[in-house]
Amino acid sequence: MKSFFESKGFRELLRIVLAVTIGLALGFIITLFVSKDPVGAYKSFLLGPISRLNRIGDWLEESLTLILLGLVICIVFGASQWYIGVEGQMVLGAMAAGCVALYVPIPPLPRILLAFLAAMIVGALWGLIPALLKAYYNANELVTSLMMNTVALKIFEYILKAFIMTPKSRSISSELIEKPFRLPTFIPNLPFLQGIREIWMKQTSVTIMVYIVIAAVIIVYYLLYKTPFGYELRTVGLNTKFAHYGGINVKRTIIMSILVSGLVAGLAGAHLTLAIHNKIISNMTSGLGFEGINIAILAGNNPLGVPIAGLLYGYLRAGSDVMERSSDVSRELVFVIQAMVLLLVTAERLLPTIQKRVADIKENSENGTNGKPDVKNVKEGDSHVA
């Protein structure tokens, strides 16, 4: 057994930590130029999200959405489908969940369940069009799914404005979903948790979605790495021709990968309506769908890494909110930091290169000459004997 510190997971983590540190440092340098009180601004950015209970709640809630979106991308990218229609699936999922929660006259529990179900099914079905086009006509899924996003957003706005919006509402939105049909708080109603529960409920609205997301992470992991479907999906993703030769139904796998990802995208939509906004509201997703790609990249496309990446990414977003409100630095600064972090993480050779440099320096200082390279600084990764 290799020790944890030599494991791949640890190296991944180290890489992300390194990238984030460098990104934050660069962000600070920029802050120095743009702010009258750079230290204060940066402090509010770094510590803001955990400074108050309600902010922690906001951070967690946003992270939950991001984690779901990251999972979506893990699935489709795992099959090497460059599918980015999550935004559309999510917004229509949010609409479906909202409609059920608002208008279907059944008791709370079945109504909430039905709302989830509707959101997931709508999410999956919306992916069907690009999926079929890709599988049967080899239409580039990147293009079709991107176009389908626009279509979905317009449908959403149309339904909202034409059928749902009430004349008396001040914003373009539905009425609030009534309390019993929203998701309950994540702390169970048990006697000994009563105190904490009350404090949390007063200040935040983190719901039982926490558990659903944890379950989703585990299910997606098992689906991708332990089931025949996951094997098919990954094999198609790694070498389509080999998959076909081996007897895997490539078309079906491509379609299924997008459909399954749509279920999760729909779930994210349901989360927006039932837990975050508590109503259907215009511009609900605001481009969140694309953040899933960043999360998946940060997580190295591994579902188990997605929660960490989602929380981290969510933290940066939450911090940027706080900073904008409490200092003279705008949230765009954080986009720069996020971009830096992603660049550094995707620069896959970063860590090996640094390791090699360090080894070289060490060696040179030890030998004092241009001694022969030793085992330590051998390039890692593609060691194979031919």
Added chain:
Amino acid sequence: MKPIVEMKNIVKIYDNGVVANNGVNFTVNKGEIHALVGENGAGKSTLMKILYGIEQPTEGEIIIDGQSVSFKSSLDAIDHKIGMVHQNFMLVPSFTVAANVVLGNEPIKNGFIDKDQVLKVTKELSDQFGLFVQPDAIVDGINVGQRQRVEILKTLYRKAEILILDEPTAVLTPQETQDLFKAIRTLVQQGKTVIFITHKLREVKEISDRVTVMRHGKMIGTVDTKDVTREQMANMMVGREVFLNITKPPMKRGEKRMEIKNLSYISETGRPVLQDVSFNLYAGEILGIAGVEGNGQTELVEVLTGLKRSAGGQAFVKGKSVLDHTPREVRQQGVAHIPEDRLTNGVALKESIEENLIVDRYFSAPYKKGMMLDYRLIENKGKELIKQFGILTPNGKLPVESLSGGNMQKVIVAREFSSNPFVLIASQPTRGIDVGATEFIREELVRLRTAGCAVLLVSADLSEVMSLSDRIVTLYEGRITGVFPDAAKVGEDELGLYMLGIKHQTNEEMEKFL
């Protein structure tokens, strides 16, 4: 002649503990063609990667032209006029030939790339060394032989004096190989030095001045090529006598297992590739398809295994039609398939060895247990196959891309043979792999046939077809030109006449043997 390359006591130990080179001494003289031979995994490529600066040696010294050097990367090696042509070409497919040649060091005029100059230098280099290319052609549209010439031109453009060619003939047709040899001779005449990695001993005899043999990371010896026979070289490579002639027990032909009737196939460009091909395949025999490459063999195999759709005809296994069915349906009739292009079709390089071994069976018991895959069982089955087929790897969790070519082929063979095939279709089963693996795979083919499997063998290696097959069919321009019921009784020359379409048997003559 003075040495231009001296590698002294080279040791290379990879991070994962694999000892690839163990005290290798290697000397190349200026202006010679030096063959470097050894089985896959013998450490040839590693040694050359060290010389080219891609890998750094754990120990040892490299002397180029009398000067001790230490390469940190291949850029250092290029500075010392070393060029390498890899097995897998590294070209930009959407660029022209000329743009690829100058890539990274383009001639500049007024801050822009001087397009005319680019074409001109490519043309000049091409003419000077007899490496004929069309400078303005797009790389995507040219064939493998031409691409290789572009790769060689790239190194020459960077002023290489020492050229390393890593198994250059593995991807070439016999005709292209001859062209390459001609070009290599021209290069040497103009003072270049060529190091030629291969394991085709016939080519060593044909092209090289001296030959160095490696085995298990060690250098066995360097000799003048004219002083050794192929058998002696083979002996040095594997450390034992190799039986180039296979002994096989007499054939016991059983029932008819596959029936192919009037099969035809038309290519995407509308060219009729297979026309009216009919033959039967019987249990307990190896039926060899002999033909010059490009006469429909590849397509025949791909149509029969479900990878391509036919343009007419029928094919039956166990009385059930298998033509134009999915690859899975064909496999479920008991047809196993060793594909011609192992890197594209045969494996998923980044997937683990274990997972590559189950692609034809993961969906059924015992691999599938309930809704899940039983990964413990997959690991154990993988271990069994790795052991049984002698796949050289620390464990089955590693990606297939970590294996050498011969071992990759063993992964495919292990999977296809272990499915207990009713019919086995083997396409180029030993192409581009080392003597040891070749011998192993040939023996396994014969063993399978003797155990009663029906084997269809397609190979560009005529001696392989002749020595393994019980019965031979010749294919010329997509038609069967002859059938030889007793492979042992037909001569190479005779077969050649049918392969080249000079002689034809009539339908009546063929009918009773097909």
